[in-house]
Amino acid sequence: MKLYSSLALVPLIYQGYALDVEAIVNKYYGNDAAWYRDRIPLFDSSDPDITDVYYYRWSIFRAHQRDLGSNGYISTEFLDDVGWQTMPWASLNDATGFHLLEGRWCRDRRFKEDYATFMYSSNSNSRQFSESMAAAVWQGYLVDGVVEDVVKRLDDMTRVYNAWDDSYDKDKGLYYVEPIRDATEYTISSIDSSGGYDGFFGGDSFRPSINSYQYANALAIANMASLKGGLESTVDTYNSRATALKTRVQDALWNSTFDHFIDRYQVNNTNVTYWDPIRGRELVGMVPWTHDLPDDTATYAQAWSHILNSSELAGEHGLRTVEPSYEYYMRQYRYEGPNPECQWNGPVWPFQMTQVLSGLANFLDHYAEGRKTDVINTDDYTNLLRQYAQLHRNPDTGILDLEEDYYPDTGLPIVGLKRSHHYFHSGFNDLVLSGLVGIRPSANDTLEVSPLASSAQMKYFRAERIIYHGHEIAVQWDADGSHYDATGLQVEVDGKLVASSPTLSRLSVDLERKAPPAITRRIAQSIQLNATTAYPRGTTSVGNTTQASTYPAIDGRIWFYPEQDAKNGWDTPVGNGSTVWFQIDFGKTVSISAAELAFFANEEQGFAEPTDYKIQVPGNGDSGEWSDVEGATYGDVVANGITSVEWKEVQGEQVRVIFTPKVGSKVRIAEFKVY
Missing domain, CATH: 2.60.120.260 (Galactose-binding domain-like)
Structure with a gap:
């Protein structure tokens, strides 16, 4: 018997679907299929690893939607409570950008909208970690196109942005951060600033990460202010801040010896010197492309070679956070009892795998000069996405269970604590839909599709039931027509074929936006926020x-x-x-x-x-x-x-x-x- 659901569902009312929704959701979700049926876009492909992980990642998304009653839904990072979360809500802001980017593809918009509102409220610790929240909210708008939702938090966004002035060096024109507050303890800067003895705390440095986040947040604020209208001063201020950051990151954090963006020390002690560069490459140096910061030049494009080099950042089972040449590569400093704890001195982290693949999608999509170097291509993108997908399956158990960090050489989880199961500290489905499938969301009345799937490796794929600018869209590829009975790349809008190509290439369609289905909020009365709260x-x-x-x-x-x-x-x-x-x-x-x-x-x-x-x-x-x-x-x-x-x-x-x-x-x- 089907009774009222507690969430707003988007009814499926037209016949434009090629995939069997009932068979798919029953296969992957069993008796819980009802939650997913009307909420998730469907995806099918010739790559079973990517396909299976796509549906597994929606189960992670579902599991981490915590209902806070009158405060709406938030996305949690850990399944259960941890000591450093914001009490009593269980919120953490370091992975919020990933959560919002995954959530922008959910057909039920309540999750991302409730979450963004909460994270910019007084209940959230919006500065616990460095973050790219405003940028992620803007990216959500590019999918749904709802103006009133994206502009309503503008004042809070500027408040949070300006609060980071306490970590801004005016003389250098850059932000600095302690690596642990960048959600990356035990980096080169924190370990070396301790003299190699530790690295959990300390090591404040001017990092590519926080400066890229602030660049992207500034652009997002400027875009929202422009959209709202009557805020020309705000638009000019934040566009100017973004431009200044872009210039300083390229001038000061690009290292021509390493052909890479790297940290410079903000800390000054007996072990390290203020403004000196760190002594090696880290994967965080790819983050500027996650937010489209670097200029499109052949020089900057060389950084992408390092993630393909097995003696540098390319591990057998994932991308290393630090290269093996670093003196303290993979040295384990921190334990919980006998169990290794989190470190970023070499382990593979889904967090940064997501950032790199997002940045690579940007690079391959619209860095024309960089692509001409042929340093990296769509074959590499597909290989890296598959490698990342395979990381989700524990090699010992054969079970899909994403944990915190991994050994680059074996793909086994390192931390593996009780808290670690089905960890939501990264993204994946956004990579599939915006990268592999190639839906490039736009602020214009346009649908652009430019798949990054390798034509040599992906024989077919189809993504459907995607709500974009209020329309139902689908993207399909069939190399020889043997799977879907139609050869080539096809784009469908509201069940009708609107564009096609015999090859995997860019397709652009004019698309007048419509309002997406309205959000309906049913408020639970029964939520106990913490074991210590009195009621309920x-x-x-x-x-x-x-x-x-x-x-x-x-x-x-x-x-x-x-x-x-x-x-x-x-x-x-x-x-x-x-x-x-x-x-x-x-x-x-x-x-x-x-x-x-x-x-x-x-x-x-x-x-x-x-x-x-x-x-x-x-x-x-x-x-x-x-x-x-x-x-x-x-x-x-x-x-x-x-x-x-x-x-x-x-x-x-x-x-x-x-x-x-x-x-x-x-x-x-x-x-x-x-x-």
């Missing part, structure tokens, strides 16, 4: 009834990953035929009329969905006997998916679900969400 709170009839135990069942997070380290929810004892209840106390009178229940099931671990369930409320002002809600329509019990129920609206301070575990099995409530 859970209590149970059996088992562990502590707040630490019940909080995960009402924390606004839903996933069904099988790894036991990644468990989320509250567990019953083994069923013996008796009923069990889980109760929510709201701490105030609320109106409620619906609920969603997420039951985790795994036979090997002894978990199964309950045999039945009812929703109950107390009578007589919360002091009377519990009774079933009136007018209820109960959906079928779903394992590893969403079980929905609706009833006649009632006011009260408490609600509970009463259910019967199967004999011999436990029930895990991954989430009990009440509206």
Whole structure:
């Protein structure tokens, strides 16, 4: 039985689809397919690694959408709480740019819009790490084209931008940052500034990363101000700041010895000297292209050779963050017990793999002079994207489980802690759609498609159900016509073929924009933000009834990953035929009329969905006997998916679900969400 979903869905109402949505979402998501069916673009290709990881990455996106009730949705970095997140929300801003770029392709715009609003609110620590949030918000606008959404946070964006003045050296015209605040502890600058003894803290330097972020953020602010109108001074100010940063990055951070953008020290101590360059290449030197900063010259193009050189930044299983020639390459300094901790002195990081592939897509798409050097090409792009896709699958277990960082020579995860599973600290699907498939979003009424897929390696691909400027678009490639019965590259808009080419080449289509489907927001009443927050709170009839135990069942997070380290929810004892209840106390009178229940099931671990369930409320002002809600329509019990129920609206301070575990099995409530 299909009941109301808690999120705005985009109905599929025309016959322009070539891919079988039901077969695909059922294959990849099982009983949770309903969440994905109307939300994700579909992708099919001749490369099984890229295709499988594309759908896996949407499961990461779904798992990291945390419902904060009246504060909307945010994207989390870790599945569960960590000590350095912004409490009680669980937000971190270092990967926000990636989250927003992935989210711009989601057909349900609520996620990226709620998230951007939250991250620019007073609840967020918008300066915990260096960031490219304004640039990512602008990139989202290039896909959906909704002016009122992109300009509404302009004041907060300028506030955050200007707050970075405390890390700006006026004499040098550049920003500096401590590597750990750049989300990259143990870099050359931090290790060498310690004399080689550590590198977790320290090593403040003028880095290509933060200066590229601020360049991109300045351009985004200028573009938004221009779009809003009447803000010529703001437009001029931020365009000027961007121009000045571009000049200084190229003049000061480009190193002709290394043919690379590298750090210069801001710190001055007995080990290193202010303004000296660091002594080696780092992968962070490619970040300027992520944000289209460098001029299009043959000189700058030489930097791309280093990511193809196996003695430099090219590892067998991914791109090294530092080259093997560095004295402290892959030296492990930091541990949690016996387990290695995060470092950036050589390990492969999906974070920077994403940045490099984004930058490479820019370079191959519109750096005409650089491409003439033939330093790097679309074959390399496809190889690197496939290599990155393969990194997602643990070579020991064969399971798709993206973790924090990896050994370049083996592809095995380094950190591998309980917190590390299905880590959302990077992007992938944006690389597929904007790079491999080649949808190049524009502020103009134009659809441009320029695939970076290798014609020699990709025999076919199709991406469809993509909402762009309010239209449904699809891009298809079939080298010989044997897969889709149509040879060559095709672009479709609203189910109609509008452009084609016999080869993988640039196609441009005039496209008058339409409003995308409106966002609908249904607000959950039941979210407990942290185990220490007073209300809402859970209590149970059996088992562990502590707040630490019940909080995960009402924390606004839903996933069904099988790894036991990644468990989320509250567990019953083994069923013996008796009923069990889980109760929510709201701490105030609320109106409620619906609920969603997420039951985790795994036979090997002894978990199964309950045999039945009812929703109950107390009578007589919360002091009377519990009774079933009136007018209820109960959906079928779903394992590893969403079980929905609706009833006649009632006011009260408490609600509970009463259910019967199967004999011999436990029930895990991954989430009990009440509206």
